Amino acid sequence: MNGSAVPVGNYFKIEFPYKPKIVEAVKQLPERKFDHNDKSWMVPSQYRDEVERFCKVHKLQFGHKVVQEEKTDFIIPALPELTIQIPLKREPRPYQNTGIAYAIDKQRTFFGDDMGLGKTFQAIASIEALHQLGKASYPCLIVCPSAVKENWKREIENTVHRKAVVLSDGMKHTYQEFYRTGLAQFYIVNYESLKKYFVDHITDPGFDKDGKKKKPTLKNYHFKKKAVDFYKSIIFDESHRLKAVSTMASKIAKGVSAGKETVFLLTGTPLINKPNDLIAQLGIMNRLVEIGGYKHFVEYYCGGPNGASNLKELNYKLNKVCFFRRNKTDEEVKKYLPDKSRQVILCDLNKESRKEYDHAMNDLEAYMKNYKNASEDKIQQSMKGEVMVRIGILKNISARGKLKDAFEFIKDVIDAGQKIVVFASLKEVIAAVQEKFPRSVRLTGAENATQKQASVDAFKTNPNVDVIVLNLKAGGVGVDGLQTVATQICFIEFGWHAAIMDQAEDRLYRMGQNNNVMCTYFLGRDTIDEWNYDLIQKKRSIANAVTGNEDLTEVSIIDSFANLFNQ
The missing domain is CATH 3.40.50.300 (P-loop containing nucleotide triphosphate hydrolases)
Structure with missing residues (x-):
């Protein structure tokens, strides 16, 4: 049975896993109402015959609730224990050990921990653990927001006995030498630079039948094979930036990740409240088929009110296949956190501010004239207290x-x-x-x-x-x-x-x-x-x-x- 219709007071309460055909059918029942609190349908009991016929056609249990669908109660299993020693510069917290153990078991997975629980540390340690287990993990590419590139570099060098570099234009032709000579095992790049380093060219997708310009699909992207094949593992930080399938970043991320055994997606954003946001990210990890495939995912988990359905089951499946999350409020986590x-x-300052900053630093008098249009009296007054004036200006810039x-x-x-x-x-x-x-x-x-x-x-x-x-x-x-x-x-x-x-x-x-x-x-x-x-x-x-x-x-x-x- 796919669900049930049970009498509750003066109504029949109808519940079933989301399926578009059943939803359309239940909407034909007289005076039906949808209960947003528990995602069920309510039909007045005077329409008993109509409800019974509806249940018979769609194979729902009539008269008492079906518990078969809840046979597992979708209870998320505990994360595995870490059983290997990893040469780290600092000791993981106990909950981080289990996150690392899960990651090295799944290899293509989300790190969904709440902000501040150490997703970066766990991801770095997991890459090193995979290396210790003889699995290809280096060189590792890290794709992250521009603001945290240096933070990643520092975190890597404080966590493992490895080196990291931030990719720059000057390394376009020498980056592989960095790995060969032991100067870098981790390579860091921001999302906006993915195209520059990995895309050779994008072919013209042409026009649709109405004469409108088509948007490029993944097939139109031609990648630099040498650059893509160089990396054995990839970490995408703040991966919710890749939630839209249509964006260039998502397409490039999918192309760069193709065939990789180790792909980590880090995000502190709750994932299962907006199932549609998961499609692109699951595709990047090549995990969508294990959640039922694209068509099933859209129909079964992205339907219903607010584009979400069967969330408890989705959460259960994700945790089984490629996702873990702990919150700061969890007792097993909270006791290990510092206050x-x-x-x-x-x-990095933007270009305009960098130029302005350097000008003010090197020649305050000229800066006052050129940027502030200050009068001679104002300039002379400022130069008397040059240090404090410069301090204020530099901090502001x-x-x-x-x-x-x-x-x-x-x-x-x-x-x-x-x-x-x-x-x-x-x-x-x-x-x-x-x-x-x-x-x-x-x-x-x-x-x-x-x-x-x-x-x-x-x-x-x-x-x-x-x-x-x-x-x-x-x-x-x-x-x-x-x-x-x-x-x-x-x-x-x-x-x-x-x-x-x-x-x-x-x-x-x-x-x-x-x-x-x-x-x-x-x-x-x-x-x-x-x-x-x-x-x-x-x-x-x-x-x-x-x-x-x-x-x-x-x-x-x-x-x-x-x-x-x-x-």
Whole structure:
């Protein structure tokens, strides 16, 4: 039997696995209603004969519920235990061991853990484990957002006794030598550069029967065979970026992955709520056939209200075939997490900001004339306090130049179903964040007490508000309750003192927060940001953060900056 119709009060409750033909038939029953809560249909009991005939035609049990479909209850089996020793530079947490064990067993799989649980670490360790087991895993290609390329490189070199390089134009003809001479086992590239490194050319798809230009399909993509064959394994970070089958990135990812035994897709975004998003990703791993094939997947899991059906069964099958996920709130995970974590993301400034930054760094007077159109009096006044003026200018340019990477990160957090607290200082940066994320509120010095509280309340209670933007002065202290709804905090701009930054971090890391808090700092590469962050870290090593005179601390910072520029 495919389902059942059972009497519940004055209705028959009809349940069945989603099938388009049965859905069309049930819609013909008189006065039928769909219950969105438990995905069942309700028909008044006065239409008993009609319901019974419907059940007979479509082979549904009439009168009592069928339990045969629930014979397994779709209980997800426990992940396997890791039984081999992997030469790692740091010890995995127990839950990470089981994730690694699952990955080396399946080889083509999702890493679906919640953000902050160490998907990157587990993926790197799994590649090394496969190598130890004699399976081809090196050289390994890592495809990731631009913002985290350096983070991947650092994570690799802190996890395994291997080396990593970020692909660049200068390596187009020499990258294989890096592997042959032992200079690199991991190669890192961002999504936007896939075409440049792997596609030879794209043939013209022509026109359809109506004379409209066709979009290229995978058949139109001709790959650089030497480049594709070079890599034995591939990791796609933030793989939900590949959820649309029609995008160039998804097509290239599928072409590059073809025939690979090891393909890891990392995403903290819940997958099974939007089954259609899985089609392209399962295709990249060549796993779609094991979930029933494209046609079955679309009809059985992507039908029904909101494009989703039979989710419990889909979740069960995915976990059996190629998917695992743990959440920060899981008891077996939570006890191993630190209360608070920090991560630093080094960002390459965009070209315009890089040029502006270098100009201001090398010749402040000329910069003031060319970029700021400053008067001679203003220039002379600024040059008297050159160090502090330059500090402010350089920090501002860097903040604007790293917005693209920060926006990518914020979007990934939101896509993962989480809320995020964003710290910035410049009015134009705060405005840019709000323009990019309209489902946001802000809390700065420009708002009065009533407006500030309204922003906090909206962030805490309104599911349509994902982001709250704070500045250090207005939001660093005296803002309560954010920790009840968020565990992610990021700093596009930051201050000079450890005490100030710790207060800002404590908007989330405080009483009432039972989950790990992730604090992410965005630093412009080769900018004053790196020195600034090192300074904060040094101050944090002092007992109780800042314990001396505030003015003396400021003077010390100015002197240090003066020395920095002199060098």
